[in-house]
Amino acid sequence: MSNRITITAQVNGETVTRDVEPRQSLVDFLRENLELTGSHVGCEHGVCGACTVRMNGEIVRGCLTLAVQADGAEVETVEGLSDTGEIADLQDAFLRLNAIQCGFCSPGMLITAAELLDRNPAPDRTQIREFIAGNYCRCTGYQTIVDAIEAVAKERRG
Amino acid sequence: MKPSPFAYAKPADLAEALRLKADHGDDGTFIAGGQSLVATLNMRLSSPDILIDIGGVTELSGIEVSDGSVRIGALTRHRDLEDSPDIKTHAPLIAEAIAQVAHPAIRNRGTMGGSIAFADPAAELPACILALDGAIEIAGPDGRRKVAAGNFFKGLYDTDLGTGEMITAVEFAADSDDWRTGFDELARRHGDYAMAGLAARLRMDGDSIAEARLVYFAVGDKPMLATGAGGELAGKPLSAETIEAAAASLDSDLEPFDDLHSSAAMKLHLARELTRRVLTKIAGGAQ
Numbered sequence: 525m526s527n528r529i530t531i532t533a534q535v536n537g538e539t540v541t542r543d544v545e546p547r548q549s550l551v552d553f554l555r556e557n558l559e560l561t562g563s564h565v566g567c568e569h570g571v572c573g574a575c576t577v578r579m580n581g582e583i584v585r586g587c588l589t590l591a592v593q594a595d596g597a598e599v600e601t602v603e604g605l606s607d608t609g610e611i612a613d614l615q616d617a618f619l620r621l622n623a624i625q626c627g628f629c630s631p632g633m634l635i636t637a638a639e640l641l642d643r644n645p646a647p648d649r650t651q652i653r654e655f656i657a658g659n660y661c662r663c664t665g666y667q668t669i670v671d672a673i674e675a676v677a678k679e680r681r682g
Numbered sequence: 683m684k685p686s687p688f689a690y691a692k693p694a695d696l697a698e699a700l701r702l703k704a705d706h707g708d709d710g711t712f713i714a715g716g717q718s719l720v721a722t723l724n725m726r727l728s729s730p731d732i733l734i735d736i737g738g739v740t741e742l743s744g745i746e747v748s749d750g751s752v753r754i755g756a757l758t759r760h761r762d763l764e765d766s767p768d769i770k771t772h773a774p775l776i777a778e779a780i781a782q783v784a785h786p787a788i789r790n791r792g793t794m795g796g797s798i799a800f801a802d803p804a805a806e807l808p809a810c811i812l813a814l815d816g817a818i819e820i821a822g823p824d825g826r827r828k829v830a831a832g833n834f835f836k837g838l839y840d841t842d843l844g845t846g847e848m849i850t851a852v853e854f855a856a857d858s859d860d861w862r863t864g865f866d867e868l869a870r871r872h873g874d875y876a877m878a879g880l881a882a883r884l885r886m887d888g889d890s891i892a893e894a895r896l897v898y899f900a901v902g903d904k905p906m907l908a909t910g911a912g913g914e915l916a917g918k919p920l921s922a923e924t925i926e927a928a929a930a931s932l933d934s935d936l937e938p939f940d941d942l943h944s945s946a947a948m949k950l951h952l953a954r955e956l957t958r959r960v961l962t963k964i965a966g967g968a969q
Contacts, residue, residue, distance in 0.1 A: 547688055
């Protein structure tokens with residue numbers, strides 16, 4: 525038994541209303557129904573972090589959140605955060621310091637890094653590593669990712 | 683993988699949630715944060731006909747401290763525990779443990795009730811609630827009841843919850859000044875499920891230990907209260923000798939089994955090492 529359910533959410537500032545299957549994950553909804561393919565689908569069981577998006581201002585796993593659970597919520601993806609310029613300095617540092625290799629983990633890494641710096645403006649390298657521990661980089665480029673986040677933290681503090 | 687199809691209902695209050703569960707019995711599953719459940723759905727380890735989303739039952743959320751007791755609503759998220767000054771003051775064990783529960787994105791959605799109900803033997807919060815000698819508050823078709831944590835966890839993913847019941851809260855006594863607590867776990871990656879872990883509480887009477895509650899997790903089919911190790915500590919000062927005696931007695935307290943990442947012998951070794959680390963740290967902090 526499966527009935528489609530109508531949901532309405534604010535996605536990157538735009539109100540969208542769609543009929544979804546209850547079993548559809550939030551990340552599949554974003555990618556397949558809204559064509560926002562910046563959020564990636566990796567492990568589909570909460571381990572890799574590639575699907576990380578923001579819901580009601582906080583990062584969540586897009587694969588462990590159902591689209592129906594986003595009804596009434598505010599959802600932000602890497603596309604939205606790029607358009608607003610909120611993570612422009614992080615994106616610039618990731619490029620500048622070679623923290624992007626294949627790019628598969630990058631959207632999740634950027635959104636996770638944004639929440640870390642929001643909650644802790646002066647993290648040390650251990651705290652950065654612990655905070656991004658839920659995001660796998662399949663190129664194993666962690667050193668430069670930590671470098672980039674550390675650099676932005678310093679830049680933002682001035 | 684993608685889950686099997688299921689229907690979805692979002693009750694507005696507890697009564698409606700219980701009614702829906704009564705209608706569907708074992709074919710209906712409650713979902714709160716879904717951080718364990720959705721993974722099992724995606725892997726098709728479970729395939730309910732309907733998910734009953736209690737995310738809108740706001741009466742189940744929140745942390746209350748009154749008359750020396752702490753009550754944590756089932757829908758209270760790990761993130762809420764992490765940010766709570768009340769938890770830091772009155773349940774420092776949970777405050778210390780919560781940073782090791784999964785990853786930030788998961789802590790933003792995972793809930794206390796979900797963790798307790800799922801009863802993963804490697805999970806942190808069931809071990810903490812047992813170390814705190816807490817009680818689980820349960821609502822069902824016949825009203826509410828409370829079960830001591832020691833009687834709640836039955837075995838591998840198995841609890842005292844009956845069909846039609848749900849956890850509404852956990853309760854325990856706020857730590858008084860004579861309690862010392864410590865928590866640590868060993869995992870392959872920070873935030874992953876532990877290979878072995880320890881939630882420890884000691885009640886001190888001057889320099890000697892009046893009572894010790896050492897709860898080990900990921901070393902059995904449920905959180906394990908080590909009564910032998912606790913007995914070794916009772917009535918003695920927290921010294922290197924007593925710590926070593928407690929660690930040694932784990933051989934009879936615990937019967938770990940092999941899993942993917944570690945043999946039973948290795949788990950026992952890690953449990954002994956955690957005993958030394960956690961109790962030595964408590965001893966240092968107490969001076």
